[in-house]
Amino acid sequence: MRISALRDLLSQQGASFKERFGVEVPSVISDLKTEYHAIRDHVGITDFSSMQKFRITAERGVDFLENLFPGNVAKIRFCRVLHTFLSDENGNLIADCYIANNDEDFIVLCDSVVDDATLKALMNKYGAQEFGLEDITATHVVFSVDGYKAWAVVKELCGADVLGLPYLSVETYRFEEAPFSLFRAGKTSEFGYLILATKDMGPKLLAKLIALAQKNEGGLCGTTIHDTLRLEGRFFNIFAEGLSVKDPLALGLQWMIDFDKEVFIGRDPIVTRREKGLTHKIIGVKAESALEDLKAGAFIFHEGKQVAQVQAACFSYGLNAWIGLALFPVAIAYPYLSFNLEKPDGLTIATIAMPPIMPKSLTVKLDEL
Amino acid sequence: MDQSMQATIDERVAVIQAIKEELIRRLNLPYKPEDLHEDVSLFGAGLGLDSLDALEVVLCVENCFGIRIPDNNIAILRSINTLADYVLEHKAKQGGAA
Numbered sequence: 236m237r238i239s240a241l242r243d244l245l246s247q248q249g250a251s252f253k254e255r256f257g258v259e260v261p262s263v264i265s266d267l268k269t270e271y272h273a274i275r276d277h278v279g280i281t282d283f284s285s286m287q288k289f290r291i292t293a294e295r296g297v298d299f300l301e302n303l304f305p306g307n308v309a310k311i312r313f314c315r316v317l318h319t320f321l322s323d324e325n326g327n328l329i330a331d332c333y334i335a336n337n338d339e340d341f342i343v344l345c346d347s348v349v350d351d352a353t354l355k356a357l358m359n360k361y362g363a364q365e366f367g368l369e370d371i372t373a374t375h376v377v378f379s380v381d382g383y384k385a386w387a388v389v390k391e392l393c394g395a396d397v398l399g400l401p402y403l404s405v406e407t408y409r410f411e412e413a414p415f416s417l418f419r420a421g422k423t424s425e426f427g428y429l430i431l432a433t434k435d436m437g438p439k440l441l442a443k444l445i446a447l448a449q450k451n452e453g454g455l456c457g458t459t460i461h462d463t464l465r466l467e468g469r470f471f472n473i474f475a476e477g478l479s480v481k482d483p484l485a486l487g488l489q490w491m492i493d494f495d496k497e498v499f500i501g502r503d504p505i506v507t508r509r510e511k512g513l514t515h516k517i518i519g520v521k522a523e524s525a526l527e528d529l530k531a532g533a534f535i536f537h538e539g540k541q542v543a544q545v546q547a548a549c550f551s552y553g554l555n556a557w558i559g560l561a562l563f564p565v566a567i568a569y570p571y572l573s574f575n576l577e578k579p580d581g582l583t584i585a586t587i588a589m590p591p592i593m594p595k596s597l598t599v600k601l602d603e604l
Numbered sequence: 605m606d607q608s609m610q611a612t613i614d615e616r617v618a619v620i621q622a623i624k625e626e627l628i629r630r631l632n633l634p635y636k637p638e639d640l641h642e643d644v645s646l647f648g649a650g651l652g653l654d655s656l657d658a659l660e661v662v663l664c665v666e667n668c669f670g671i672r673i674p675d676n677n678i679a680i681l682r683s684i685n686t687l688a689d690y691v692l693e694h695k696a697k698q699g700g701a702a
Contacts, residue, residue, distance in 0.1 A: 318649065402648045422649070469643050469683075487641025490651050495634065513638065538605070567605070569613050569642075570685060588685035589643040597678055 237351060239284050240376055240434045241441055248445070248455050255474065257350030258285040263457040270456040271552045274423055274464060275595065278382035278453035280444045281461065286377050287330070287354055288431065289343040290369045296341040299366035300334060303358070303500055305483075307493040311336040316403040316418055319491045320473075320483060321345065323357070326504035327481040328488075330354065331473040333420055333429070335405040342405070342416060342431065344377065346473050361500070376437040378430045378444060381456075381464070383595040385426040388447040393417060397428075410440055423461065424468030425596040463549040466558060469519070469589035475547035476517055476560045479531065484508055485516050485562065517546060518568045519589035522557040523582065529557035535584065536575040542567065543574070553592040561586075619669075619688045626664040627684075631657055642685040650683075665691060 237258045239245060245252075250261040261282050264270065273279040291299060300308040306319030313336055321330040330347035347354050351372060358368060380388050389397045393408040400406060400419040407414050413436050421427015432440050445455050465472040471488060480486050483505065494509070496502070522529050535543035548559035563586070570588040575581040624637040631653065633640075644650040646661060653661070661681055662673045671694045673680055680690045 403652070469645070470649060487644055489635060489639040489641070490644055493634070494639075509639070516641065519643065567609075567613065569616050571612065572609055588683070588689060590645075590682070593679055 237285075237373070239282060240373075241282055241284065241437050244438050244441060245282060245455075250455075250457060253459075255285065256348055257352075260285040260458045262459045264455045267460050267463070268552055270454075270460040271463060273448075273453045273456055274382040274425060274460070275553065276383070276452075278380060278384040278388050278448045278451050279456035279460075280388075280441070280448045280454070281379045281381065281456045281458060282376070282441065283346075283379050283429065283458065284376040284437075285346075285458070286372075287345040287347055287351060288371045288375050288377065289345075289358070290340050290371050291343075291367060292340050293336065293338075295366045299362060299368065300341060300343070301496070302361055302498050304332065304334065305492040305496065305499045305502070305505070306334070307496060308334055308341070310493075311341075313338070314404055314406060316405050316420055318403060318420070320488060321347070321357075322483065322499075322501035322505065324501055324504075326483070326501035326508065328473060328477050328483055328486075329357075331471060331477065333403075333418060335416070335418060337405050337407065337416055344418075344429070344431070348473055348478050357500075374434055376432055376434055376441075378432075378441060379421065380428040380430065380444065380448075381421050381423045382425050382453055383599050384451040384453065385421075385428055387451050388444065388453075389417065389428050391447050392443065410436060410443070415440070422468065422470035422472075423464040424470065424590060424592070424594040425464075462547075463551065466547055466549045466560065467551050467553060467590060467592050468594065472547060475531070479546045480517060480562060482508065484513055487516060513565050515562050516565055516568050517560045517562050518570065519587040519591065520545065520559045520561045520574075520584050521554070521587045521591065522576070522584050524556075529559045529576070529584070531559070533577055535561055535563075536577075536579045536581060537567070539579040551592070558587070558591060560589075615692065616688060619691050620684060622668045623664065623684055623687050623691075626668050627661065630660045630664055640684060642688070643683050645683060646681060661687070669694075 245261045252259050253262040304319045306317045311317045316335045330345040333344045335342040404419045415432035418429040529548040531548050533545045534541045543561045543563040545559045545561045551558045570586045572586045576584050624640050647653050669691050
């Protein structure tokens with residue numbers, strides 16, 4: 236199992252750990268509710284070094300990456316980031332990826348549902364070694380800075396020009412003379428950044444980020460609360476609905492695909508499924524009562540028949556209710572319809588339009604930070 | 605399926621389909637209507653539209669349904685479903701008034 240390079244520091248902060256696809260990740264630092272409010276109301280720092288990380292020169296990278304990913308890598312402008320996925324040869328999801336065009340090279344960050352060796356074997360099959368793909372997973376760390384005060388933390392670390400960075404962009408900054416990459420990206424629906432730095436910089440940089448977060452009434456968070464934040468914000472979660480549904484089309488990820496591309500891993504099965512038309516797709520559901528427990532795997536009934544299944548669920552602290560994503564037949568995959576949970580006369584749940592919350596970051600003005 | 609559920613779906617499908625077709629046409633999106641999930645974010649993550657595109661989204665609703673979207677109402681512009689919610693709510697109010 237791959238252990239976090241920052242395990243000692245995270246342990247000192249109270250982290251509990253869990254294993255996820257061959258990687259140890261910091262699960263919870265304090266408690267989920269505290270971490271939720273840190274990010275929704277202030278700012279949270281999270282160690283996402285569990286991501287698989289790769290670098291390839293811009294000169295050779297385009298051809299290699301174009302053959303792998305469904306997004307159009309050739310069209311990524313300088314200093315911009317593409318959000319796409321990686322599928323297996325059957326067109327089933329295996330990784331949620333950011334690809335950054337960062338000056339002379341491309342950086343690829345992956346949240347995947349396969350271990351390091353399996354992902355590397357897939358890339359090698361498509362010529363990673365010949366193209367010179369560098370695996371920087373073990374030599375680099377990734378931190379996220381999320382929350383409606385994330386800008387304040389990153390501004391203090393990098394300078395005021397970070398306020399002008401558009402969503403899905405990348406820039407290089409320095410910390411104690413050493414360079415690191417700052418991605419303007421995030422999956423909480425609050426302001427978000429990812430920091431990619433060398434392992435050597437990790438401890439000092441993380442300590443600095445925690446101090447800046449605490450100055451802004453936030454703190455260190457675990458990865459588990461991000462499952463709730465992603466679901467509330469209707470950001471795709473490879474570790475929840477991605478893992479159970481697998482089909483990018485049923486998950487509504489068509490926007491990550493350039494259907495004009497003639498080659499990417501899993502293209503033919505995905506295109507065939509698109510041509511046949513969707514039979515099911517994922518939509519939001521909400522329990523009527525705060526006491527009602529919504530669990531992934533639960534079946535949903537209508538008029539005595541089982542019609543759908545919950546694929547991901549969480550308790551939304553923002554709504555004080557359980558919410559989830561369920562896979563419905565397309566004919567009834569619409570919001571504001573009532574169904575029963577677990578059995579034909581079970582508790583009532585309703586389909587909803589997602590995302591069900593309005594994050595502070597969409598309403599805040601810069602001078603309020 | 606009971607008639608009331610079918611009527612709710614039919615009314616929404618008509619609005620959603622019109623919004624999707626108009627967005628694809630106005631913004632030259634490289635997708636078919638069925639490729640656009642109704643919950644996908646229009647700005648930032650998701651379709652990645654920018655502030656210039658926002659005007660086209662507003663005009664899309666105004667031209668298709670004759671309904672004006674209030675200035676600075678970000679909540680309405682978040683997804684196809686939130687646009688449809690606004691249109692259907694407006695239609696219901698008009699129906700109630702009539």
